Amino acid sequence: MQDEIAIKVSNLSKRYGENLILENINLEIKRGSIVCIAGGSGSGKSTLLRQIIGLEEPTSGEIYIEDQKFYPSKSKESERIKKSFGVMFQMGGLIASMTLRENIELLLRTYTNLTDAQMSEIVRIKLTSVGLQGFEDFIPSEISGGMKKRASLARAMTIDPEILFFDEPSSGLDPITASSLDYLIKQLNKTLKTTMVIVTHDLESIFDIADEVFLLDTQSHTIIANGKPDVLKKSDIQIVYNFFNRKF
Amino acid sequence: MKKEKSNNCEIKLERSDKAVTCYFTGDFIFSNSKFINSYNLKKELKGAKSLSIDFTNLLKYDSFLVSWLNVVNSYCKNKNIEFKILNISDEANQFYDFLNFQNIKEPKLKEKKSLSVAFFESFGDLIKRLISDGINFLNFLGDNLKSFSKVFWSPGSIRWEDFPNQFILIGINAVPISVLILFLIGLITGYQGALLLKDFGADIYIADAVGVSLTRELSPLMVAIIVAGRSGSAFTAEIGSMKVSEEIDALKTMGFNIQDFLVMPRMISMIISLPIIVMLANIVGILGGLVASIGTLDITMTGYFNRMQVALDFNDILSGLIKAVIFGFVIALIGCFRGMQVSGGAESVGKYTTSSVVTSIFHIILIDAVFTILFPILGI
Numbered sequence: 060m061q062d063e064i065a066i067k068v069s070n071l072s073k074r075y076g077e078n079l080i081l082e083n084i085n086l087e088i089k090r091g092s093i094v095c096i097a098g099g100s101g102s103g104k105s106t107l108l109r110q111i112i113g114l115e116e117p118t119s120g121e122i123y124i125e126d127q128k129f130y131p132s133k134s135k136e137s138e139r140i141k142k143s144f145g146v147m148f149q150m151g152g153l154i155a156s157m158t159l160r161e162n163i164e165l166l167l168r169t170y171t172n173l174t175d176a177q178m179s180e181i182v183r184i185k186l187t188s189v190g191l192q193g194f195e196d197f198i199p200s201e202i203s204g205g206m207k208k209r210a211s212l213a214r215a216m217t218i219d220p221e222i223l224f225f226d227e228p229s230s231g232l233d234p235i236t237a238s239s240l241d242y243l244i245k246q247l248n249k250t251l252k253t254t255m256v257i258v259t260h261d262l263e264s265i266f267d268i269a270d271e272v273f274l275l276d277t278q279s280h281t282i283i284a285n286g287k288p289d290v291l292k293k294s295d296i297q298i299v300y301n302f303f304n305r306k307f
Numbered sequence: 308m309k310k311e312k313s314n315n316c317e318i319k320l321e322r323s324d325k326a327v328t329c330y331f332t333g334d335f336i337f338s339n340s341k342f343i344n345s346y347n348l349k350k351e352l353k354g355a356k357s358l359s360i361d362f363t364n365l366l367k368y369d370s371f372l373v374s375w376l377n378v379v380n381s382y383c384k385n386k387n388i389e390f391k392i393l394n395i396s397d398e399a400n401q402f403y404d405f406l407n408f409q410n411i412k413e414p415k416l417k418e419k420k421s422l423s424v425a426f427f428e429s430f431g432d433l434i435k436r437l438i439s440d441g442i443n444f445l446n447f448l449g450d451n452l453k454s455f456s457k458v459f460w461s462p463g464s465i466r467w468e469d470f471p472n473q474f475i476l477i478g479i480n481a482v483p484i485s486v487l488i489l490f491l492i493g494l495i496t497g498y499q500g501a502l503l504l505k506d507f508g509a510d511i512y513i514a515d516a517v518g519v520s521l522t523r524e525l526s527p528l529m530v531a532i533i534v535a536g537r538s539g540s541a542f543t544a545e546i547g548s549m550k551v552s553e554e555i556d557a558l559k560t561m562g563f564n565i566q567d568f569l570v571m572p573r574m575i576s577m578i579i580s581l582p583i584i585v586m587l588a589n590i591v592g593i594l595g596g597l598v599a600s601i602g603t604l605d606i607t608m609t610g611y612f613n614r615m616q617v618a619l620d621f622n623d624i625l626s627g628l629i630k631a632v633i634f635g636f637v638i639a640l641i642g643c644f645r646g647m648q649v650s651g652g653a654e655s656v657g658k659y660t661t662s663s664v665v666t667s668i669f670h671i672i673l674i675d676a677v678f679t680i681l682f683p684i685l686g687i
């Protein structure tokens with residue numbers, strides 16, 4: 060059970076016009092694991108994430124989710140698979156005209172048949188789990204940047220997705236909030252068995268939570284190393300060693 | 308015993324005297340919420356003293372289970388029914404606890420108010436907002452006039468680089484649509500006037516009717532409304548999004564004066580372009596009147612233009628142009644002011660853009676009415 064593959068990407072390449080961003084990416088993410096995608100700024104981490112969650116189409120390559128072809132595939136099938144994703148965007152992506160409650164209820168109203176009382180229970184539970192209890196009736200512009208990120212996480216895990224994606228969850232957060240977010244990610248992973256895919260270059264958080272890291276390289280546009288963070292820290296490859304030891 | 312079944316879950320109910328036991332089998336997950344919620348537990352609980360829920364055969368579960376249990380739990384508390392959860396696996400129990408009892412702090416709910424209190428409060432808020440709106444506007448106007456005076460005293464402080472760009476956007480690009488609309492308005496005025504004048508045999512006075520009504524009223528008013536919709540709204544949206552993305556704050560900290568930097572180029576372009584558009588609109592509108600009169604009345608083109616020379620006074624045209632200048636000032640002022648009022652996120656930009664157009668058009672018509680009374684007194 061532990062070792063089943065949740066996400067498989069094979070030979071994925073992406074160009075924007077003439078501009079090659081990702082080349083020949085291969086990766087496998089085990090179900091129920093916490094995986095970090097790391098790399099320098101501009102190395103294409105967000106781009107890779109956008110391909111995997113189906114926001115953009117790769118130039119070539121294939122993506123499988125839970126053994127089912129996600130790309131290329133029929134739109135109906137991929138729509139169904141997308142519903143099992145939760146995504147926490149770099150900027151939050153909360154709907155600005157709606158309160159946090161409405162942001163969360165939007166999903167519940169669309170995909171489930173909950174009563175009003177059950178919905179407000181879910182809203183309360185989810186906001187509490189990110190430390191935002193009591194902010195149900197605030198709109199995004201009334202809360203801080205870090206709070207927006209946490210609210211975005213609450214929304215991403217509303218209907219207990221099987222896979223949660225994060226784009227830079229800890230950027231812009233104070234160390235305490237960042238580490239409490241890490242703790243939350245670990246707890247969710249343990250109790251809900253959610254697969255977590257985290258794009259980040261926060262080393263501390265990588266060493267803290269990652270079961271496996273994939274390192275993207277800006278020069279070669281591909282993954283140059285993967286494995287446990289502690290192992291990569293002792294890597295023989297100079298770039299990898301430098302990245303995990305904060306050297307340049 | 309009652310039994311309900313769906314494809315992957317089942318609810319069984321046992322009742323002995325006043326104790327109800329509910330056996331749940333299968334998946335207690337979001338996608339089964341329709342089936343689970345269609346089961347009317349409340350009805351079964353009538354007169355019961357205790358409710359036990361047995362999870363021996365629970366397979367999958369997610370947050371839905373927790374919300375369901377919490378709702379049932381508080382219902383039972385209300386009705387004084389004893390509530391018990393039986394045979395739940397350790398794992399599920401941990402999950403329940405994790406979601407339910409994590410770092411619960413003092414809730415910080417916005418308090419709910421009674422309807423009448425809320426009504427008076429929102430009324431008070433409205434008045435307060437109107438007053439502070441007014442004060443802010445006067446502030447903005449003051450700053451604006453101060454900047455405006457720099458055009459004459461120290462023109463170097465104003466950002467003229469932006470001026471040609473704005474002039475093209477506001478002036479030149481608005482010409483085609485304005486001219487088209489005013490041609491049609493001239494045509495309509497001419498046609499309507501012709502119907503009346505024909506009855507009196509006063510055909511030739513059509514030139515008076517078209518010329519005066521266009522140059523004094525219709526041209527400046529219509530052009531101002533078109534430009535308010537096109538460019539006034541654009542000012543608000545532009546400046547508003549700059550505010551949202553902290554560009555305005557950045558400019559301020561770098562020591563730029565927002566009035567000189569953003570408002571003046573727009574305002575001056577507006578004040579210069581509006582009279583020019585109105586002049587063009589006058590010409591085309593008069594041509595529209597000509598087409599209507601030749602088509603319906605017994606006059607020639609030469610006759611029309613000869614009469615137009617007699618009928619149209621320099622004051623008629625001048626008064627229209629004075630209005631155009633004032634309208635231009637008002638549109639730019641309100642457009643930029645509303646833009647500066649934007650706060651928070653993108654939705655606020657939309658709100659103030661709408662309000663910018665509505666406020667501009669209202670003030671244009673109000674000022675037009677004032678001038679209609681004022682000009683005869685001043686002898687223009």
Ligand SMILES: Nc1ncnc2c1ncn2[C@@H]1O[C@H](COP(=O)(O)OP(=O)(O)OP(=O)(O)O)[C@@H](O)[C@H]1O
Nearest residue numbers: 075078080098099100101102103104105106107260
């Ligand atoms: N829509 C686009 N069109 C063209 N180029 C793009 C586009 N999106 C991204 N890029 C390019 O792709 C490269 C990788 O961008 P990406 O946002 O994936 O970087 P990143 O690894 O997430 O960086 P960061 O850590 O700064 O977020 C950059 O060089 C960027 O210029």
Ligand SMILES: [Mg+2]
Nearest residue numbers: 104105106149
């Ligand atoms: Mg990025």
